[in-house]
Amino acid sequence: MSYQNLLIADANNVRVLTINRPDQLNALNRATIDELDRALTEAEADKNVRVLIITGSGAKAFVAGADIKEFANFSIPEGKSLAADGHTKLFTHVERMNKPVIAAVNGFALGGGLELAMSCHLRVASDNARMGLPEVSLGVIPGYGGTQRLAWLVGKGKAMEMIFTAGMIKADEALQWGLVNHVVPQDQLLAKCNELAATIVKNSPTALAAAIRAVNAGYEPGADGLQREIEEFGKCFGTADFKEGTGAFMEKRKPVFTGA
Numbered sequence: 001m002s003y004q005n006l007l008i009a010d011a012n013n014v015r016v017l018t019i020n021r022p023d024q025l026n027a028l029n030r031a032t033i034d035e036l037d038r039a040l041t042e043a044e045a046d047k048n049v050r051v052l053i054i055t056g057s058g059a060k061a062f063v064a065g066a067d068i069k070e071f072a073n074f075s076i077p078e079g080k081s082l083a084a085d086g087h088t089k090l091f092t093h094v095e096r097m098n099k100p101v102i103a104a105v106n107g108f109a110l111g112g113g114l115e116l117a118m119s120c121h122l123r124v125a126s127d128n129a130r131m132g133l134p135e136v137s138l139g140v141i142p143g144y145g146g147t148q149r150l151a152w153l154v155g156k157g158k159a160m161e162m163i164f165t166a167g168m169i170k171a172d173e174a175l176q177w178g179l180v181n182h183v184v185p186q187d188q189l190l191a192k193c194n195e196l197a198a199t200i201v202k203n204s205p206t207a208l209a210a211a212i213r214a215v216n217a218g219y220e221p222g223a224d225g226l227q228r229e230i231e232e233f234g235k236c237f238g239t240a241d242f243k244e245g246t247g248a249f250m251e252k253r254k255p256v257f258t259g260a
């Protein structure tokens with residue numbers, strides 16, 4: 001499939017999706033969100049892709065937010081549908097992917113950019129990254145999940161402060177807050193993400209998908225995360241991966257998982 005605003009590269013069962021609008025600091029317009037939706041669906045269905053890395057093009061920005069120029073003249077219904085569409089097509093879609101998604105935060109991650117990074121399962125930032133939710137400085141609030149996911153990751157107090165001040169924090173502070181998993185020099189960012197991915201790729205795809213569903217369930221309104229864990233744990237016993245993993249342990253060899 002061809003894309004205008006995305007680059008796609010595969011190696012060693014890892015797909016790197018690069019948002020490619022560097023002259024606009026990779027701002028998320030609706031066309032880019034539609035393309036990401038398609039690319040995620042494609043990656044979900046591709047058994048050769050076991051981990052996804054999402055990053056931004058150029059040395060300056062991961063994603064500098066939703067495209068302000070595109071939504072500046074929107075009406076109330078258009079604003080609401082912008083947020084709702086974004087949730088479905090991109091942010092919830094990433095969060096519910098059936099394989100681990102790592103955000104390689106290679107610079108500014110602001111507004112929708114930080115919201116995209118927070119929707120990913122893991123975040124690795126370059127040391128020049130700057131993160132923030134500046135929406136209230138534009139007269140709006142975070143609309144792509146930021147009011148919820150930031151509080152989940154760093155706690156309500158820090159989330160409120162970041163949203164109220166519209167300020168940016170540096171990568172080392174984000175690491176201290178638990179907002180990112182690792183910080184590395186910019187020229188080592190993709191290598192670090194690939195190193196993490198290579199460790200994950202050795203594990204069972206069916207178990208990884210089940211783990212994502214179980215962890216997410218704890219954050220879904222009305223869902224019982226512990227009950228979901230029990231269900232997902234039980235279902236693992238019916239998979240070929242489980243037979244392979246336990247069999248390999250007993251035969252003292254490395255497992256070869258197929259994701260079945």
Ligand code: COA
Nearest residue numbers: 023024025027064065066067068069108110111112134135
């Ligand atoms: N939406 C649309 N365009 C954006 C954008 C966004 N969120 N962020 C950056 N751009 C565009 C700029 O308009 C500029 O385009 P132009 O050359 O056609 O005018 C280009 O990207 C480069 O950005 P610029 O502002 O010149 O770079 P800078 O180094 O001076 O500043 C930022 C970098 C990230 C601090 C600044 O671009 C910024 O504040 N962006 C908006 C962040 C934001 O509020 N995001 C939340 C949106 S809800």
